[in-house]
Amino acid sequence: MITRCTPGPTPLPSPLFPVSNLTIDWYEQYANNPSLNFHTSENYPSDFWTQIPHNLIRISPGETFVWATHRGVVRFFHHSKSNQTGYAGRTFTVLDTEGVEHSFKGPWSSRAGAFNNFRLPCGPCVEGTLYTPQYSCGLSFSFLVKELDPLFNSLPTLPATSFHPSGRMTLVPQNRFKEEELYFEPCLLLPSGQFWHKGNPFPT
Numbered sequence: 001m002i003t004r005c006t007p008g009p010t011p012l013p014s015p016l017f018p019v020s021n022l023t024i025d026w027y028e029q030y031a032n033n034p035s036l037n038f039h040t041s042e043n044y045p046s047d048f049w050t051q052i053p054h055n056l057i058r059i060s061p062g063e064t065f066v067w068a069t070h071r072g073v074v075r076f077f078h079h080s081k082s083n084q085t086g087y088a089g090r091t092f093t094v095l096d097t098e099g100v101e102h103s104f105k106g107p108w109s110s111r112a113g114a115f116n117n118f119r120l121p122c123g124p125c126v127e128g129t130l131y132t133p134q135y136s137c138g139l140s141f142s143f144l145v146k147e148l149d150p151l152f153n154s155l156p157t158l159p160a161t162s163f164h165p166s167g168r169m170t171l172v173p174q175n176r177f178k179e180e181e182l183y184f185e186p187c188l189l190l191p192s193g194q195f196w197h198k199g200n201p202f203p204t
Helices: 112-116 145-153
Strands: 002-005 019-025 035-040 053-060 063-070 073-080 091-096 101-105 125-131 139-144 168-176 181-189
Touching: 063 091, 063 101, 073 101, 073 112, 112 125, 112 181, 125 145, 125 181, 139 145, 145 168
Parallel strands: 035 125, 053 091
Antiparallel strands: 002 019, 019 035, 053 063, 063 073, 073 139, 091 101, 125 139, 168 181
């Protein structure tokens, strides 16, 4: 079951691209967590992050957490000199906030929960997929939660289906991995003010 919100001729407000469709894939036949999907008619530029300043957090002498934000989208990865086999050993070159160039061989993509645990000034992020004409299979991104608030606040209430009750798409925080990592899960905000999560019974 995929819940789709189609705004019609006026795209939904988005920090990155005009969003023509916003969907939640509930994976109702599986144990997967629901996924958030953005659909746009614009293409994603291949050099998007080339000139964006990146922040470097030195975790230890051989470990660095690298992150950047632009128009509500977050990019981050973890580099360890003891294990440089991430991304098949590909080297990433970034500019830091002072314009100095740094290269990282074989970093690992990390995950939203790890990013959120740093408690950065930009706030937490949520994982999602962006579908464009050139990437019909989707690109994995993380989006700043605070930048998505206007988008979710603008959504209409969706009609009930056989899988979920009537409600408006939104995000709620939850802790995973022994309550140690913060994530945001797509769910529905009901007219009563309650949240409906995948697997919950319908409200009575």
